[in-house]
Amino acid sequence: MGMSETNFLKLIEEVTVVFHVAASISFIKPLRFMLISNAMALDYVLDFCRQLKKLDVLVYTSTAYSNCNREKVIEEQIYRLPFPAQRFLDEIKNENDEGLNYLVSQCSPKWPNNYTFSKCLSENIILDKAADLPIAIVRPSIIVSCWKGLSPGYVEEGSGMVDLALAVGKGFIRVIHGDPEINIDIIPVDIVANTHIVAAWSVASNRSMHPLVVNCTSGDVSQCTLNKYIYTLFSMSEQYLLPKSYQKQSVTIQKNAVMYWILSFMEHYAPAVVIDAILSISGRKPKLVSLYRFYEKAMKTVQHFVFSDWNFHTQNFKNLELQLNSEEKEKLYLSLQGFGVKELAEALPTGAPFYRWEADRKRIGERKRITQLRYLLTSSIQAIVLMLILFVIYLIISPFLQIIKVVS
Secondary structure (H helix, E strand, C coil): CCCCHHHHHHHHHHCCEEEECCCCCCCCCCHHHHHHHHHHHHHHHHHHHHHCCCCCEEEEECCCCCCCCCCCEECCCCCCCCCCHHHHHHHHHCCCHHHHHHHHHCCCCCCCCHHHHHHHHHHHHHHHHCCCCCEEEEEECEEECCCCCCCCCCCCCCCHHHHHHHHHHCCCCCEEECCCCCECCEEEHHHHHHHHHHHHHHHHCCCCCCCEEEEECCCCCCCCEHHHHHHHHHHHHHHCCCCCCCCCCCCEEECCHHHHHHHHHHHHHHHHHHHHHHHHHCCCCCCHHHHHHHHHHHHHHCHHHHCCCCEECCHHHHHHHHCCCHHHHHHCCCCCCCCCHHHHHHHHHHHCHHHCHHHCCCCHHHHHHHHHHHHHHHHHHHHHHHHHHHHHHHHHHHHHHHHHHHHC
């Protein structure tokens, strides 16, 4: 871990609790990279924990989607892979990509990306190599902003659902390919943090058996569809303009792939091509088309999650709260009663860093004027493109219309 021997020895003597939260959460990185970053890194942490003289507990952050290859029901247990975890680790250490790819290919059903598979393998490493250690595995679902506590509304950019909502709120993303009625499981970051602490205490004090697996999810308490999530945050951004907004907001969630591509062409690519051409002529760098291509690539990595939902069992999660007294429940709250996307959205303008107007070179009034002008520009481009398409269609079908007229 890059520590000096002095610091390392001090940790060996004094550390009692370890939280392993670090991970690469990319959905597009190659398999070897993800398994080295997530699975082998955990293996090294386990070796480190075995040297600790006073270890009370290791808390490992997994994901509720570590077994999203399975249908519907996800229990609070570690699901076995068809091979021992060490076989995967050996192939990684031997740099045998062919052998590694073979092992992964035999694991079915297939995972939608390498990240979720790396988390499943990590859980198997714990089960195979560290079942004797006091361990808790916390599986958060889609982590969103802070709900209560000291910083309501706080959330940083960089996660998929946050960035998607931001892009919609700024008027950049106007069409989403997904099932609007699919349930998405969102969980506030403060609940996730509290769960880690309470799970650590529960295992360390022998109140829970180990390895303790906790599905830190909200779906059985607060149902939230993709449509509700997007439009709630969309309405909030209409009321409170986001800094650096691109244009006036508009959004459609389209389940049908053909309709999605038609709308995406009209809402995204047609204006982007024209505006990029204007930028090029004026000597500036064109970027809109490449940004929309990046968006398409990113959305393909989450297709599995905007067309599927799961039923997460949460008995272990609920049991953690039952172990707390009333004072502890106030400080380390785990109850999700009263939680909803509406409550999250209301706190964003005062709590989220991306709402700080110091980051925008324009004042609110000027930004509103710019977004309105861009909206008028894109709407004009769309109208012209639509007229051209209709004109081309007319040219194509007019000979047939003449034939029909002559025959009749």
